[in-house]
Amino acid sequence: MSEKGRIVAAALAPHPPHLVYAENPPQNEPSAECGWEQLRWGYEKLRRDLADIEFDTIVVLSPHWQTYVGTHFLGVPHFKSLSVDPVFPNLFRFHYEMDVDVDLARMMHDEAADNGLVVKMMENPDFRVDYGTIVSCHLSNPSWDKPIVGISSNRSTSYYSVEVMQEQARELGRITREAIEKSGKRVLLLASNSLSHRHFTTEASVPEDMSHEHIYNHHQYLWDMRVIEMLRSGKTQEVVDIMPEFIEQAVSESDAGSFTWLLSALDYPRFEPEFYAYGTVIGTGNAIFGWYPDSEEGGSPQ
Amino acid sequence: MSTIVKGLLVPGIPHPLLAPEQNEGWQKLRDGFEAARQELIECGAELILVYSTMWPSVIGHQIQARAEPEWVHVDDVFHDLGSIPYKFKMDTDFAQTLQECSTERGLHARTVDYHGFPIDTGSVVALKLLNPDNTIPACIVSSNVYADRAESVVFGKAARDAIERHGKKTAIVTVMTLSNRLFTEFIDPADDAIHSPKDEEWNQKLLEFLGQGRLEDVAQLSREVHRQIRVKKVVNFKPMWWMSAVMGQNNNYDGCVHAYAPLYGTGGAVISLTPTPSGFGNKEFDEDDVESFSGDRNVVDSGSKTQLEPEDTLPAEPTVHTSSPTIQTDAAPKPVGSYPHARRVGDLLYLSGVGPRQPKTNDIPGGPIRDENGDPREYDIEAQTKAVIENIRVILEASGSSLDQVVDITAFLVDMDRDFAGYNKVYNETFGSIQPTRTTLAIRALPTPIAVEFKVVALPGG
Ligand SMILES: [Fe+2]
Numbered sequence: 001m002s003e004k005g006r007i008v009a010a011a012l013a014p015h016p017p018h019l020v021y022a023e024n025p026p027q028n029e030p031s032a033e034c035g036w037e038q039l040r041w042g043y044e045k046l047r048r049d050l051a052d053i054e055f056d057t058i059v060v061l062s063p064h065w066q067t068y069v070g071t072h073f074l075g076v077p078h079f080k081s082l083s084v085d086p087v088f089p090n091l092f093r094f095h096y097e098m099d100v101d102v103d104l105a106r107m108m109h110d111e112a113a114d115n116g117l118v119v120k121m122m123e124n125p126d127f128r129v130d131y132g133t134i135v136s137c138h139l140s141n142p143s144w145d146k147p148i149v150g151i152s153s154n155r156s157t158s159y160y161s162v163e164v165m166q167e168q169a170r171e172l173g174r175i176t177r178e179a180i181e182k183s184g185k186r187v188l189l190l191a192s193n194s195l196s197h198r199h200f201t202t203e204a205s206v207p208e209d210m211s212h213e214h215i216y217n218h219h220q221y222l223w224d225m226r227v228i229e230m231l232r233s234g235k236t237q238e239v240v241d242i243m244p245e246f247i248e249q250a251v252s253e254s255d256a257g258s259f260t261w262l263l264s265a266l267d268y269p270r271f272e273p274e275f276y277a278y279g280t281v282i283g284t285g286n287a288i289f290g291w292y293p294d295s296e297e298g299g300s301p302q
Numbered sequence: 303m304s305t306i307v308k309g310l311l312v313p314g315i316p317h318p319l320l321a322p323e324q325n326e327g328w329q330k331l332r333d334g335f336e337a338a339r340q341e342l343i344e345c346g347a348e349l350i351l352v353y354s355t356m357w358p359s360v361i362g363h364q365i366q367a368r369a370e371p372e373w374v375h376v377d378d379v380f381h382d383l384g385s386i387p388y389k390f391k392m393d394t395d396f397a398q399t400l401q402e403c404s405t406e407r408g409l410h411a412r413t414v415d416y417h418g419f420p421i422d423t424g425s426v427v428a429l430k431l432l433n434p435d436n437t438i439p440a441c442i443v444s445s446n447v448y449a450d451r452a453e454s455v456v457f458g459k460a461a462r463d464a465i466e467r468h469g470k471k472t473a474i475v476t477v478m479t480l481s482n483r484l485f486t487e488f489i490d491p492a493d494d495a496i497h498s499p500k501d502e503e504w505n506q507k508l509l510e511f512l513g514q515g516r517l518e519d520v521a522q523l524s525r526e527v528h529r530q531i532r533v534k535k536v537v538n539f540k541p542m543w544w545m546s547a548v549m550g551q552n553n554n555y556d557g558c559v560h561a562y563a564p565l566y567g568t569g570g571a572v573i574s575l576t577p578t579p580s581g582f583g584n585k586e587f588d589e590d591d592v593e594s595f596s597g598d599r600n601v602v603d604s605g606s607k608t609q610l611e612p613e614d615t616l617p618a619e620p621t622v623h624t625s626s627p628t629i630q631t632d633a634a635p636k637p638v639g640s641y642p643h644a645r646r647v648g649d650l651l652y653l654s655g656v657g658p659r660q661p662k663t664n665d666i667p668g669g670p671i672r673d674e675n676g677d678p679r680e681y682d683i684e685a686q687t688k689a690v691i692e693n694i695r696v697i698l699e700a701s702g703s704s705l706d707q708v709v710d711i712t713a714f715l716v717d718m719d720r721d722f723a724g725y726n727k728v729y730n731e732t733f734g735s736i737q738p739t740r741t742t743l744a745i746r747a748l749p750t751p752i753a754v755e756f757k758v759v760a761l762p763g764g
């Protein structure tokens with residue numbers, strides 16, 4: 001591995017299980033007639049662009065592996081099990097099988113430990129991979145032919161504040177980038193979170209009945225549009241700067257640290273990303289974006 | 303006498319189950335679990351109802367209804383302590399009853415019955431230690447992240463309804479720590495301690511109250527407890543609201559603190575509450591009590607059982623407007639005021655008063671009781687009563703129900719002496735075999751020139 005590794009693509013890849021449910025992949029037990037097409041078509045475009053890029057590993061940070069003590073990394077080479085969403089078990093019962101790039105995970109872990117972060121390798125073979133990781137990986141790479149590095153979400157937003165979370169996530173992002181460079185690998189990064197995140201607490205009797213789907217409130221929508229506009233014009237540092245306000249005002253799922261981590265790992269790109277889709281899922285706001293550092297303008301590689 | 307025989311508070315962090323030998327306090331908690339298990343046996347509990355703060359829900363309230371859930375559980379954080387294989391026994395009838403009772407109180411609730419459903423660490427720890435041989439069937443309920451006091455109290459009352467309906471001696475188990483701030487770095491087990499002196503002070507206050515059996519007093523303090531010693535992962539600290547509501551909202555318990563020790567920084571406590579007639583005495587309500595939930599949760603219409611048939615594709619069928627739980631149908635007489643033909647509330651269907659007027663023409667079978675000048679005229683009470691029942695049938699069917707689902711009728715007659723016999727004869731032809739409860743009243747007048755009107759409550763159908 002003489003060549004320097006790098007992040008060849010990165011995506012904001014939210015994980016509403018509804019999107020997998022509506023796709024009807026053979027791994028998922030329930031089936032749907034339709035639903036959330038804007039987002040699913042957005043993911044389709046993301047996949048089309050990713051098909052033109054060679055990468056070795058997917059590194060994903062998911063809000064649904066919640067750790068209160070440190071940041072954890074999946075450290076078992078192969079997982080095969082059933083993932084049932086605790087909130088939407090009616091929609092998501094997914095039989096998954098995946099490889100883990102334990103070498104890269106360990107490099108990140110060690111690098112983070114050397115830099116004073118609280119970290120741990122997760123080495124229990126009975127562990128169940130969280131559904132956020134599974135949904136984001138499946139929608140980005142449904143063939144599951146690439147190993148992943150799974151990173152937990154440290155809940156420092158709950159335990160301290162958004163500011164502490166941000167500090168930690170920025171540091172973890174920088175360490176992620178450096179570990180990838182040392183590894184010599186070509187990597188796709190995924191931040192698995194929604195934007196605004198206030199849910200409805202009731203569900204239509206047919207979950208994919210789109211006549212019930214809309215943003216939870218106007219205020220959330222305004223925030224989502226503000227953040228999307230900033231991302232589209234390359235103001236990523238500014239997005240990180242307003243993150244505390246965004247999280248407080250729109251209950252954003254970026255409180256998990258995943259989005260700050262991703263932007264930090266990309267070193268706050270100022271180029272225009274590829275904007276694939278925006279759509280709501282049970283009231284939450286979701287955007288799919290792609291950043292391609294190797295392409296001329298940063299957008300789609302074609 | 304209440305069928306609730308015990309209340310228990312237990313911590314859900316896995317150390318007392320997986321690593322009691324590593325720390326004296328963890329072992330003390332393990333022994334506390336054992337003492338609580340003995341109490342469960344002695345009080346003859348036939349059902350354990352678990353509320354876990356570690357099972358968050360977003361879509362209303364979830365109720366575990368898998369008969370024998372089985373898995374090898376691993377905690378998200380403390381995975382290095384080892385795996386927890388489990389196989390539990392759930393009371394699926396109770397789960398169903400609780401779902402129904404919750405819906406009746408206006409809550410969104412559903413049972414979950416799926417292989418591989420991820421039962422939370424707290425529930426797993428509690429059931430493994432309190433009921434290791436599954437001798438007592440259990441039920442687990444979630445903690446809605448957005449639910450505030452009103453919703454938590456109503457969900458507690460729904461559980462109380464279900465326990466009464468179910469009729470089994472029940473133990474309530476709330477899975478929570480007192481202060482909940484974990485250490486955010488890995489610690490040597492020997493160094494475990496309550497995270498801060500402030501957390502310790504508040505924990506001591508809670509132990510004092512609960513040791514005196516003052517459950518409702520602690521429930522009243524929930525918001526303050528949340529501010530002082532709870533990491534804000536959810537809208538509020540709600541388990542005591544729920545538990546006190548289930549157990550009857552009072553302070554009349556014998557409290558016993560079996561164990562209290564630090565659990566990775568949090569305050570772990572095993573406490574039992576045994577209902578007693580001579581408890582600490584009356585509580586003072588600082589906030590309104592609430593019986594049914596009518597908050598802003600129902601933003602997404604949960605749908606109606608009635609099918610909407612577009613008029614242009616099925617002209618022969620009556621149009622049914624059912625975008626909300628109210629029902630209007632073109633096949634029944636047009637309302638003479640601002641009211642729907644029917645409205646569904648929980649598991650009951652309420653009909654507005656129904657007279658004999660004909661749907662399209664407004665004609666009154668058997669003739670109106672007064673002529674155009676308002677003078678009395680001869681009319682046929684049997685024909686009017688028949689028409690009333692026919693209109694009721696149409697409305698019930700448009701609501702997905704039917705005449706045989708009627709449970710209660712109030713009948714209004716403008717002339718009891720003249721009409722009772724005729725009305726009663728026709729009534730018996732339809733309802734004699736169905737046997738709803740009935741009240742017949744004489745009144746001075748009805749809004750249109752008719753002699754009879756029925757007010758009906760029915761089951762929604764099936
Ligand atoms: Fe999520």
